[in-house]
Amino acid sequence: MKRTLAEIANLINGKLCGDYDENLVITGATGIALAGPSEITFAVDPHLEEAIACNAAAVIIQEDVDGFSKTCIKVKNPREAFNILLNIFKPELKVEKVISSKAHIGKNVKIGEDVAIMDFAYIDDNAIIGDNVEIYPNVYIGQYASVDENTILHSGVSVREYCKVGKNVIIHDNTVIGADGFGFITKDGKHTKVPQVGNVVIEDDVEIGCNAGIDRATTGSTVIGKGTKVDNLVHIGHNCVLGENCLVVAQTGLAGSTIVGHNVTFAGQVGSKGHIKVGSNSVMAARTGLIADVPENSFYAGFPARPHQEWLRIKANESRLPDMMKKLKLMEKRLKALEEKNN
Structure with a gap:
């Protein structure tokens, strides 16, 4: 895919500035350090000086x-503009919309139009596959499971029995949707399995990274809300419900029945105990440990989780603890001396 500089400016609603040739052909979009003379990049503070010296044909800026002394395109939001160009210039993968003779298709399976099912995929009995679905090698779709239109399941994904995957979903390699929730009754030192008879519902426009595990509900549904994005190596326990447009970063683990509102961000390695609620529009900093409910519009950090500003004050004072202990011991010594003197 190629575009002229003028076409690119028009696509991103930008204004060309500097010494430019509007007919210059642009062949790609990449980072500042990698950009060549036929490519475009973007820059925001503190990288503007670096961008001026780079080899790119033009730079997208705020x-x-x-005073930017290089050919540039000025836009309201450089990151959003660059994202548009990445979608234009990204390499197109050719996916043949056929059902491989090496795939297994069970009984009473319903398959829509323009579907790709690749080698060694296993579609179990009574599954439903919507239009324009792409199923890569070694994918397993269980009995009575459904995958809605325009969804992509990469290699090794498992969508277990009765689970539902919505429209325009992307699930990356080796993720498991609908393994049994971790439910046991312990009696006399022995653990007896609690049947996990619910399912998982993945709503529309969700993306899930590699090697994630989303467990089926004990009863009812574990739900991942519309537009939510889940990173690699995330575990979501049984009966969790995540609202719309959440971000769940790598190595986060949510224990069973964690209820999450809309537009919540979990940074890396966040953990939650089960049966708590996290309010909408909240942010959990990396490695936050949640042991109680979190109100809406909160920014929490630390273990146990607390408001971020409070956590910062605590961390700032931690480095002072050795000196504070010395002073405390000195005060105790002086106090003891005064008490002995008075006695």
Whole structure:
């Protein structure tokens, strides 16, 4: 895919500035350090000086930047503009919309139009596959499971029995949707399995990374809300419900029945105990340990989790603890001396 500089400016609603040739052909979009003379990049503070010296044909910058001495396109949001270009210039993968003779298709399976099912995929009995679905090698779709239109399941994904995957979903390699939840009754030192008879519902426009595990509910459904994005190596326990447009970063683990509102961000390695609620529009900093409910519009950090500003004050004082202990011991010594003197 190629575009002229003028076409690119039009696509991203930007204004060309500097010494430019609007007919210059642009062949790609990449980072500042990698960009060549036929490519475009973007820059925001503190990388503007670096961008001026780079080899790119042009740089996308914020519209209020002055004194930029290189050919540029000024826009309201450089990151959003660059994202548009990445979608234009990304390499197109050719996927043949056929059902491989090496795939297993069970009884009473319903398959829509323009579906790709690749080698060694296993579609079990009574599963439903919507239009334009892409199923890569070694994918397993269980009995009575459904995958809605325009969804992509990469190699090694398992969508277990009765689970439902919505439209425009992307699930990356080796993720498991609908393994049994971790439910046991312990009696006399022995653990007896609690049947996990619910399912998992993945709503529309969700993306899930590699090697994630989303467990089926004991009863009812574990739900991942519309537009939510889940990173690699995330565990979501049985009966969790995540609202719409959440971000769940790598190595986060949510224990069973954690209820999450809309637009919540879990940074890396966040952990939650089960049966708590996290309010909408909240952010959990990396390695936050949640042991109680979190109100809406909160920014929490630390273990146990607490408001971020409070956590910062605590961390700032931690480095002072050795000196504070010395002073405390000295005060105790002086106090003891005064008490002995008075006695």
